[in-house]
Amino acid sequence: MATVIREPVPEYRFSRRALVQPSAIRELLRDASVPGMISLAGGMPQAQLFDIEGLREATLEAFRQVPRQALQYGPTEGQESLQRALAAHLSQRAIRVSPGSIQVTTGSQQALDLIARAFLDEGDRVALEVPTYLAAVQAFDLRGAQYLEIPAAADGAAVDTLEAALAADRLNPVPKLAYIVSNFGNPGGASLSVERRLALLRWAVARGVFLLEDDPYGDLRFRGHAPPPLWVLAQRMPGAAAWCGYVSSLSKIVAPGLRIGWMVLPPRVANTVTRIKQALDLHTSSLAQEIAARYLLSGKLERRLDAVRRTYAAQCDALCAALHDRLHDEITFSVPDGGMFLWCRFRECVDTAVLLAHAREHGVIFVPGAVFYPRGGDPATLRLSFSTCSADELREGVRRLKLALCSYRERAIATIVPVSKRCP
Amino acid sequence: MATVIREPVPEYRFSRRALVQPSAIRELLRDASVPGMISLAGGMPQAQLFDIEGLREATLEAFRQVPRQALQYGPTEGQESLQRALAAHLSQRAIRVSPGSIQVTTGSQQALDLIARAFLDEGDRVALEVPTYLAAVQAFDLRGAQYLEIPAAADGAAVDTLEAALAADRLNPVPKLAYIVSNFGNPGGASLSVERRLALLRWAVARGVFLLEDDPYGDLRFRGHAPPPLWVLAQRMPGAAAWCGYVSSLSKIVAPGLRIGWMVLPPRVANTVTRIKQALDLHTSSLAQEIAARYLLSGKLERRLDAVRRTYAAQCDALCAALHDRLHDEITFSVPDGGMFLWCRFRECVDTAVLLAHAREHGVIFVPGAVFYPRGGDPATLRLSFSTCSADELREGVRRLKLALCSYRERAIATIVPVSKRCP
Numbered sequence: 098m099a100t101v102i103r104e105p106v107p108e109y110r111f112s113r114r115a116l117v118q119p120s121a122i123r124e125l126l127r128d129a130s131v132p133g134m135i136s137l138a139g140g141m142p143q144a145q146l147f148d149i150e151g152l153r154e155a156t157l158e159a160f161r162q163v164p165r166q167a168l169q170y171g172p173t174e175g176q177e178s179l180q181r182a183l184a185a186h187l188s189q190r191a192i193r194v195s196p197g198s199i200q201v202t203t204g205s206q207q208a209l210d211l212i213a214r215a216f217l218d219e220g221d222r223v224a225l226e227v228p229t230y231l232a233a234v235q236a237f238d239l240r241g242a243q244y245l246e247i248p249a250a251a252d253g254a255a256v257d258t259l260e261a262a263l264a265a266d267r268l269n270p271v272p273k274l275a276y277i278v279s280n281f282g283n284p285g286g287a288s289l290s291v292e293r294r295l296a297l298l299r300w301a302v303a304r305g306v307f308l309l310e311d312d313p314y315g316d317l318r319f320r321g322h323a324p325p326p327l328w329v330l331a332q333r334m335p336g337a338a339a340w341c342g343y344v345s346s347l348s349k350i351v352a353p354g355l356r357i358g359w360m361v362l363p364p365r366v367a368n369t370v371t372r373i374k375q376a377l378d379l380h381t382s383s384l385a386q387e388i389a390a391r392y393l394l395s396g397k398l399e400r401r402l403d404a405v406r407r408t409y410a411a412q413c414d415a416l417c418a419a420l421h422d423r424l425h426d427e428i429t430f431s432v433p434d435g436g437m438f439l440w441c442r443f444r445e446c447v448d449t450a451v452l453l454a455h456a457r458e459h460g461v462i463f464v465p466g467a468v469f470y471p472r473g474g475d476p477a478t479l480r481l482s483f484s485t486c487s488a489d490e491l492r493e494g495v496r497r498l499k500l501a502l503c504s505y506r507e508r509a510i511a512t513i514v515p516v517s518k519r520c521p
Numbered sequence: 522m523a524t525v526i527r528e529p530v531p532e533y534r535f536s537r538r539a540l541v542q543p544s545a546i547r548e549l550l551r552d553a554s555v556p557g558m559i560s561l562a563g564g565m566p567q568a569q570l571f572d573i574e575g576l577r578e579a580t581l582e583a584f585r586q587v588p589r590q591a592l593q594y595g596p597t598e599g600q601e602s603l604q605r606a607l608a609a610h611l612s613q614r615a616i617r618v619s620p621g622s623i624q625v626t627t628g629s630q631q632a633l634d635l636i637a638r639a640f641l642d643e644g645d646r647v648a649l650e651v652p653t654y655l656a657a658v659q660a661f662d663l664r665g666a667q668y669l670e671i672p673a674a675a676d677g678a679a680v681d682t683l684e685a686a687l688a689a690d691r692l693n694p695v696p697k698l699a700y701i702v703s704n705f706g707n708p709g710g711a712s713l714s715v716e717r718r719l720a721l722l723r724w725a726v727a728r729g730v731f732l733l734e735d736d737p738y739g740d741l742r743f744r745g746h747a748p749p750p751l752w753v754l755a756q757r758m759p760g761a762a763a764w765c766g767y768v769s770s771l772s773k774i775v776a777p778g779l780r781i782g783w784m785v786l787p788p789r790v791a792n793t794v795t796r797i798k799q800a801l802d803l804h805t806s807s808l809a810q811e812i813a814a815r816y817l818l819s820g821k822l823e824r825r826l827d828a829v830r831r832t833y834a835a836q837c838d839a840l841c842a843a844l845h846d847r848l849h850d851e852i853t854f855s856v857p858d859g860g861m862f863l864w865c866r867f868r869e870c871v872d873t874a875v876l877l878a879h880a881r882e883h884g885v886i887f888v889p890g891a892v893f894y895p896r897g898g899d900p901a902t903l904r905l906s907f908s909t910c911s912a913d914e915l916r917e918g919v920r921r922l923k924l925a926l927c928s929y930r931e932r933a934i935a936t937i938v939p940v941s942k943r944c945p
Binding site for chain 2 (some may be wrong): 156203218
């Protein structure tokens with residue numbers, strides 16, 4: 098019999114922050130590929146809505162017009178063609194910037210990492226609404242950030258609580274950064290009111306906090322009127338322009354596979370970020386940028402966006418109706434005006450992390466809400482996505498969720514556990 | 522007359538390492554676009570050699586075969602198709618790995634950043650050859666790294682000096698990382714001998730240092746026999762496989778605009794790196810990956826590489842012959858066997874940073890060698906690139922360099938400066 102010699106286990110000397118937690122959602126999404134599973138857990142746009150033909154034509158045009166430029170190294174700031182196309186795109190949203198002041202990034206995730214690296218050292222604080230975008234917390238966690246939490250409700254983050262929170266917490270330094278998803282936040286689905294936008298800006302200027310407005314979903318509004326971006330309000334408020342940056346992405350409106358995001362930043366912050374990006378990936382794919390530029394200039398996006406908004410609105414309505422029909426005694430939620438997510442809370446204490454195990458068995462998954470809080474949060478909350486499932490699938494998903502809730506309750510009663518323990 | 526109200530200058534609280542120096546080369550390259558300028562300074566592959574038609578076909582195939590997959594979010598590890606294609610590509614270089622053990626990165630620059638973030642905290646040390654790849658130092662600098670320098674010569678880094686350097690420097694910790702470009706280093710042009718590869722591996726294992734082999738130029742060998750990659754040697758040396766990683770890229774052999782790099786890492790390091798990459802950019806462009814996969818599988822790369830090698834060899838020969846004809850009394854250099862760079866040293870003290878100003882006036886630029894040393898280095902050295910200029914341009918560039926040297930010498934004599942000051 099052959100002897101197996103085991104190699105000694107290597108003792109790697111990893112960096113302090115290397116052992117970041119993997120995204121809970123990422124692990125969860127493995128279940129989404131189980132046959133028959135209805136996933137209300139994902140954060141992906143609907144692939145059936147991608148403008149494949151339009152993007153294919155944009156690609157052929159890039160190969161015809163600028164083949165070598167699209168394949169060669171390019172400037173860290175971004176390809177000029179894309180900077181120009183994005184400036185035109187933004188001007189339709191009242192954001193008037195020169196092309197040269199746009200920093201292209203490898204998806205908006207890289208923008209978050211760049212801002213984190215520009216501002217944060219170990220222990221520095223970030224003010225953010227809770228619940229908040231999980232991957233932003235991951236980028237900030239990698240820098241060893243601490244958080245000043247702003248509770249969020251149906252009308253967005255309660256920014257009027259910021260000074261009180263600082264006063265109650267004098268031992269900790271003033272945050273260096275504030276991070277906010279201004280429209281249809283992930284997971285909360287809420288948008289910040291104009292009053293709150295102005296209050297947040299005033300606070301950032303007064304405290305010298307750099308405010309990053311993340312707006313990947315603003316173009317997915319299917320109801321109501323869009324409040325002006327924080328960035329636009331900042332240009333009109335004395336002293337505020339220097340303290341506000343804007344980040345967005347083509348991932349939710351064109352296609353995530355391009356990995357095209359961008360930032361509009363005040364000049365000194367932009368210079369700092371560009372120098373850091375050089376050490377991160379030199380620049381974003383020139384080919385992807387030249388394709389994106391041509392697609393934006395083709396004028397096909399606005400037509401496509403109409404279709405996306407109509408589809409998401411119908412799916413959102415189907416989900417809301419199903420929740421109302423089957424679970425109205427059980428949960429509360431606000432009806433979203435756009436975006437991809439719906440945020441729910443059970444009226445009575447239900448631990449959605451435990452409920453998820455039952456849901457999985459019944460063929461439906463969602464994301465328990467607690468993962469969207471950096472320091473843990475309300476276990477009775479959950480995030481449901483309506484971007485990828487058809488209306489029928491959403492209705493069936495809610496039916497299964499109801500079954501899962503019954504089996505969760507039966508188990509809780511059957512288990513010999515004091516009632517007090519069942520409601521954390 | 523209107524009164525201009527100046528806004529107060531904002532006092533940003535940037536992070537400690539945010540103010541990294543911009544790459545000296547990057548600033549220099551702005552001069553490369555001056556009409557008539559001959560640039561021996563660049564580090565770009567020759568765009569005329571890109572296989573535009575082959576890549577266009579690969580793109581159309583991606584749009585035909587997997588349009589939604591190419592445009593949707595994908596796994597952080599990389600698209601399966603590209604992992605498989607890279608495993609096949611690597612097996613031709615005696616690197617036998619399963620597709621799943623390849624981590625795709627956004628260019629090899631991101632691989633360097635990922636490894637820096639996985640291992641380095643402020644003040645941690647990296648052992649690296651000097652002169653070394655500038656952008657690697659930028660990535661390590663962003664982590665606040667310190668360096669243990671290994672002097673490099675024509676046969677690569679003098680790794681036998683490592684223990685003596687450690688002994689002479691007991692106050693500093695043992696490096697956590699060692700970084701080496703194994704073939705045709707940038708800027709040195711040298712390759713590490715097999716004996717030195719083995720010695721470096723033994724040292725890394727004995728000291729628990731993670732050794733990253735960077736090999737973007739290995740496929741650009743136009744003379745001589747390739748030594749086995751450190752990664753291959755590590756698989757055969759007991760205990761070494763866990764301490765060695767391999768990074769390479771399509772930038773020098775296919776096209777940099779795709780931003781496709783990759784790493785082969787031991788399992789626990791790979792897991793750590795994948796989790797970090799998730800917070801950096803979620804994943805590399807799915808579209809670029811699906812294109813790259815199809816191009817690699819088309820079998821067109823090997824034919825294209827033959828053309829690239831023949832062209833670079835002819836250009837390298839032209840540069841060496843011109844240097845020999847015009848400057849053989851002035852400079853020493855080793856004739857490269859591959860890659861894109863030639864490293865020179867003036868026999869008598871010449872400050873190449875000052876010479877560059879004269880060269881610019883004569884219509885030629887190069888990179889002064891001192892920038893490739895993290896702590897500054899020999900001012901009499903310079904890097905010449907032979908990848909992008911034709912043989913005629915290279916000859917003309919050397920003629921101009923000779924004129925610049927004359928004007929440098931005349932200026933030095935004309936200036937009332939003691940002779941001793943002229944030779945730093």
